[in-house]
Amino acid sequence: MPISIRKLSLPRLRSPVAALALGLMVTSTAGFAALDKDAEKTFTPVAPTIDQARANILIARQLQFTHFLDQRIDSSLSGRVFDAYLDHLDGQHIYFMQSDIDRFAPWRSKLDSALKTGQLEPAFQIYNLFEQRVIERLDYALELLDDGVDEFDFEADEQLKLDRSDDPWAADRDALDDVWKRRIKNAVLAQRLNGKSDKEIVDSLRRRYESQRSRAIQVRSEDAFQMYMNAFTSLWDPHTSYFSPRTSENFNINMSLSLEGIGAVLQSDNEYTKVVRLVPGGPASKQGQLKPADRIVGVAQGKDSEMTNVIGWRLDEVVDLIRGPRESVVRLEVIPSNASDETITRTIDITRDQVKLEEQSAQSDMINLERNGKDYKVGVIDIPTFYADFQAMQAGDPNYKSTTRDVRKLINQLKDDGMQGLVIDLRNNGGGALQEANDLVGLFIDEGPTVQIRSADNDVSVLTDDDPSVAYNGPLVVLVNRMSASASEIFAGAIQDYGRGLIVGSQTFGKGTVQAVRPLNHGQLKITQSKFYRVSGGSTQHKGVIPDINIPTRINKDEIGEDALDNALPWDQIEAVPHGRYFDFSSVIDDLRERHEARFDKSPEFQLLQQEIDLLKGQRNREYVSLNYDKRSAYQTDLESRQLNIANARRELKGKEPFADWQALEDHEEAEAANPDQDGDHDFIVKEGGNIMADLIELDSRMASIKNPPERITAQADESLK
Numbered sequence: 001m002p003i004s005i006r007k008l009s010l011p012r013l014r015s016p017v018a019a020l021a022l023g024l025m026v027t028s029t030a031g032f033a034a035l036d037k038d039a040e041k042t043f044t045p046v047a048p049t050i051d052q053a054r055a056n057i058l059i060a061r062q063l064q065f066t067h068f069l070d071q072r073i074d075s076s077l078s079g080r081v082f083d084a085y086l087d088h089l090d091g092q093h094i095y096f097m098q099s100d101i102d103r104f105a106p107w108r109s110k111l112d113s114a115l116k117t118g119q120l121e122p123a124f125q126i127y128n129l130f131e132q133r134v135i136e137r138l139d140y141a142l143e144l145l146d147d148g149v150d151e152f153d154f155e156a157d158e159q160l161k162l163d164r165s166d167d168p169w170a171a172d173r174d175a176l177d178d179v180w181k182r183r184i185k186n187a188v189l190a191q192r193l194n195g196k197s198d199k200e201i202v203d204s205l206r207r208r209y210e211s212q213r214s215r216a217i218q219v220r221s222e223d224a225f226q227m228y229m230n231a232f233t234s235l236w237d238p239h240t241s242y243f244s245p246r247t248s249e250n251f252n253i254n255m256s257l258s259l260e261g262i263g264a265v266l267q268s269d270n271e272y273t274k275v276v277r278l279v280p281g282g283p284a285s286k287q288g289q290l291k292p293a294d295r296i297v298g299v300a301q302g303k304d305s306e307m308t309n310v311i312g313w314r315l316d317e318v319v320d321l322i323r324g325p326r327e328s329v330v331r332l333e334v335i336p337s338n339a340s341d342e343t344i345t346r347t348i349d350i351t352r353d354q355v356k357l358e359e360q361s362a363q364s365d366m367i368n369l370e371r372n373g374k375d376y377k378v379g380v381i382d383i384p385t386f387y388a389d390f391q392a393m394q395a396g397d398p399n400y401k402s403t404t405r406d407v408r409k410l411i412n413q414l415k416d417d418g419m420q421g422l423v424i425d426l427r428n429n430g431g432g433a434l435q436e437a438n439d440l441v442g443l444f445i446d447e448g449p450t451v452q453i454r455s456a457d458n459d460v461s462v463l464t465d466d467d468p469s470v471a472y473n474g475p476l477v478v479l480v481n482r483m484s485a486s487a488s489e490i491f492a493g494a495i496q497d498y499g500r501g502l503i504v505g506s507q508t509f510g511k512g513t514v515q516a517v518r519p520l521n522h523g524q525l526k527i528t529q530s531k532f533y534r535v536s537g538g539s540t541q542h543k544g545v546i547p548d549i550n551i552p553t554r555i556n557k558d559e560i561g562e563d564a565l566d567n568a569l570p571w572d573q574i575e576a577v578p579h580g581r582y583f584d585f586s587s588v589i590d591d592l593r594e595r596h597e598a599r600f601d602k603s604p605e606f607q608l609l610q611q612e613i614d615l616l617k618g619q620r621n622r623e624y625v626s627l628n629y630d631k632r633s634a635y636q637t638d639l640e641s642r643q644l645n646i647a648n649a650r651r652e653l654k655g656k657e658p659f660a661d662w663q664a665l666e667d668h669e670e671a672e673a674a675n676p677d678q679d680g681d682h683d684f685i686v687k688e689g690g691n692i693m694a695d696l697i698e699l700d701s702r703m704a705s706i707k708n709p710p711e712r713i714t715a716q717a718d719e720s721l722k
Helices: 037-041 050-066 075-090 098-107 111-117 121-147 173-193 198-217 221-233 245-256 283-287 315-322 390-394 403-416 434-442 487-497 589-602 604-620 629-653 662-674 684-699
Strands: 159-161 241-243 264-269 272-278 295-301 329-335 346-351 363-371 374-382 421-425 448-455 460-465 476-480 502-505 513-519 524-533 579-581 624-626 711-713
Touching (some): 050 111, 050 524, 075 098, 075 111, 075 121, 121 173, 121 198, 159 173, 221 241, 283 346, 295 315, 315 329, 374 684, 403 434, 421 684, 434 487, 448 487, 476 487, 476 684, 487 502, 589 684, 604 629, 629 662
Parallel strands (some): 374 421, 421 476, 476 502
Antiparallel strands (some): 264 272, 272 295, 295 329, 329 346, 448 460, 448 524, 513 524, 579 711
């Protein structure tokens, strides 16, 4: 039976948890700073439950005894938990003051014993004071709006710092007032520049802050517990997390695909809900406007209902709003990943639906190239995900769908059409069924190992292709990018290790760990239990797969990718396993790179891509935004002009009329999202994959058909991976 990454089993706990109730201690709150006296007027403090205390003890034990990372809960970890919890609560340092941090300081070195014995009062007292500070800040923001935005001075040469995560905590309320006044001024200025009237601006901001305030008042005990446990679990690795009972229900629904949604993987990001990736073939992916790293700030049902502000909401609550009946419309207000600041939003309409297996299926096409008087036919197979219809398989359906079965058929069709080389497109493929990655490698090698899996006990198991038949023995190029993850990295890594093909694109995501979901008395724990290693011994974790030929990407590596996540498990290596090597590209790789770079130097498509990357990089590297109207207006005009020039240059390449102005471009993007272009033209990176294939055939005739048995590799580790 094919192995799904989610379903790999965990070993039993080495230290059984027994008689939890006997070990529980409930500490007194005496001696620790209580809430300010007037807090009760607006906020009712939350308290931990016995069930949460028991779950805390279970989580602590499982982290110590079953997680892949061998890490103790001690005084050293206590300080890290303390800092991580504050970062989860107030990562931008806009709510707490230094005096608050000083009040918490006695717990910095004591959280280890509290976590091991289920004492949750320190975490809850910190959380309660945090919610009070949130309410105070929102009250201040609403007071500023009540005074009228016409009182703001936009002629002064003021600035707002965009990222305060490394700044010291505010010294007092006056310092925080200054930060928040600048935040409000920034929001007002951005909306004025977008053509909103002061009344529209005030109404919009008041709804936002009143919604956040209402949410803060209604927090529950589970909010504090989930926040604290996830700060705790994140110190093992970013994929280990606690699911509350409600979040567990959502997770189980998602796994069974029993309800419709938009096909997006979401995560909490401070006060926001961030898009991690889109599910291939899902409604959001097909609609085309929602992108990874976009932040969702509002959700509305249908095309006419009022937008509900979801800043500060729990992830499960946001998921509940987004999910709904099939063929109904959900509207999302998002801060685009490339927005100049967090006040710039756009509204996206997505029609809910189930993700259909046939819409995730591999697809093929043929590129016809003419080079130096010769014609080349290069096949292209796009694989959005590694899928398998497990239900049909278990039912004995001989025609069940899977990635490997579909790709084999497509290869045969392309060979019948005269294919001379093959490009496998794994860009944006986030993974899927592990067994399918193993089987897909088997279509291109005679037999041998494909991936190693190392457990927390240091036991190593090896998946192998035992079928000596080969579906395709010609030259191969694999396209990858930053969103290629997990099973995609296993396939690309194996193809690279076997010398079976060239990897082209950008460094992949680096997700080389395996998680399992374990039940608790209260909720569930998703815990990392294993790690993937290539047959050459290097892990796919953290580093991912490094392409043989690099192509820049718009995706921001500082935001997307395993090495962008806090506490990601490191790259390492184990012994290699004996495997074949079909071709040594070292004799041709320099020539291939030179030809590729020469083409890209002359390519208008690549030049536009590089301009766009430089523009995005400049936006991301800004530390401040001006609060001076004239300076901000000039910056926005310049930014829109540069984006419009890039868009019009692309239009010109396609023989289309340029956009008259920025508004025309925005109107076109909305219309295009509602009716996606289905002309099927190859993007220039796929075409470049075909050109690299033609180069490969020209430079070395041996690549025309790889028939010789591979050289056996038995070295302990591939030195090139170090």
